[in-house]
Amino acid sequence: MRVSAAVLETPGEPFTLRDVELHKPRPDEVLVRVTAVGVCGTDLEFATFFGTPAVLGHEGAGVVEEVGDRVTTVAPGDHVAMTFNSCGGCRPCLSGSPAYCLSFDAVNFTGRRPDGSSAVSLDGTEINAHFLGQSSFASHVVAPARAVVPIGKETDLAVAGPFGCGFQTGAGGVLNVLRPAPGSSLAIFGAGAVGVAALLAGVLSGCSTIAVVDVNPARLDTARTLGATHLVTGGATGAEELRSIAPDGFDHAIDTTGRADVLRTAVETLAPLGTCGVIGVGPSEEMSFDWRSVLNGRTITGIIAGGAMPQVFLPELLKLHAAGRFPVDGLITRFPFERINEAAEAARRGTVGKAVLTFD
Ligand SMILES: [Zn+2]
Numbered sequence: 001m002r003v004s005a006a007v008l009e010t011p012g013e014p015f016t017l018r019d020v021e022l023h024k025p026r027p028d029e030v031l032v033r034v035t036a037v038g039v040c041g042t043d044l045e046f047a048t049f050f051g052t053p054a055v056l057g058h059e060g061a062g063v064v065e066e067v068g069d070r071v072t073t074v075a076p077g078d079h080v081a082m083t084f085n086s087c088g089g090c091r092p093c094l095s096g097s098p099a100y101c102l103s104f105d106a107v108n109f110t111g112r113r114p115d116g117s118s119a120v121s122l123d124g125t126e127i128n129a130h131f132l133g134q135s136s137f138a139s140h141v142v143a144p145a146r147a148v149v150p151i152g153k154e155t156d157l158a159v160a161g162p163f164g165c166g167f168q169t170g171a172g173g174v175l176n177v178l179r180p181a182p183g184s185s186l187a188i189f190g191a192g193a194v195g196v197a198a199l200l201a202g203v204l205s206g207c208s209t210i211a212v213v214d215v216n217p218a219r220l221d222t223a224r225t226l227g228a229t230h231l232v233t234g235g236a237t238g239a240e241e242l243r244s245i246a247p248d249g250f251d252h253a254i255d256t257t258g259r260a261d262v263l264r265t266a267v268e269t270l271a272p273l274g275t276c277g278v279i280g281v282g283p284s285e286e287m288s289f290d291w292r293s294v295l296n297g298r299t300i301t302g303i304i305a306g307g308a309m310p311q312v313f314l315p316e317l318l319k320l321h322a323a324g325r326f327p328v329d330g331l332i333t334r335f336p337f338e339r340i341n342e343a344a345e346a347a348r349r350g351t352v353g354k355a356v357l358t359f360d
């Protein structure tokens, strides 16, 4: 079928709206009509180097239109959020940790199915798609059933989209991995959508001190309204301020920036035995620490997609959202799909909390 997609034709250049051919779902795949898709920092990062032409986008939500013969988890008409793909058969997948699938890169970041094929063709040639199980910068997507999570029809699909990546990543990092005790302290570096989700998870966990660090005053204002107890303007004085907030150090820290200098501060701000979750995809290739700063029992742990089993975690998080306890709606700025480049620019500049493209 002919569908509309935002095609990255050259790395680092704007997306181009093109009609592409979407092939039929295979037996273990699902055809989803996308109604909304969030713009995530990972899309923007990959857009600078990914093999082109390609369709990116990985915070899609929509309505199932068709399912392959072997799909039993969703049916046409179901509302779904899409999330990352995993193989389902390796040891981490079978242990309930698909975010650490041994084939994670192969099934999410090659632009192809494992057999080298693609569900998307442009001008008669298959192009890179299947990005994080979907490539949902498009009106329709063929996704593996494993990457599709059924959700209730009461959920606004424009809000549901970012649950598949950004909100799951931030909230899961805290709720599934750090698991802060009530009354403990948490420092969050970066107050974009992922950082705010981590903040809300800190509030849900009963953290008594939640310091949020960012260079953007508007983001800090948002963090204040959502439960941050301390706001720190990032930069040279940030570490000092954090020390004054928690003189013995923070029990937990979360880095959403992927920047080596910020990560170093995040680790140094920990109390002995404290844990820093590294969840951001950013510009730095390496991180470095004074060895004494990790010798006193501190832990640095990488976390992918909130360490979540999406089929279990997303419905739980959406229940909290429905109950008003995970209030992310105010973060979202909607853009018509055609204005994807404007939305990407706003996301890059941090002038919006979470840009979501809509198709209606
Ligand atoms: Zn993402």
Ligand SMILES: [Zn+2]
Pocket: 086, 087, 088, 089, 090, 091, 092, 093, 094, 098, 100, 101, 102, 103
């Ligand atoms: Zn696997």
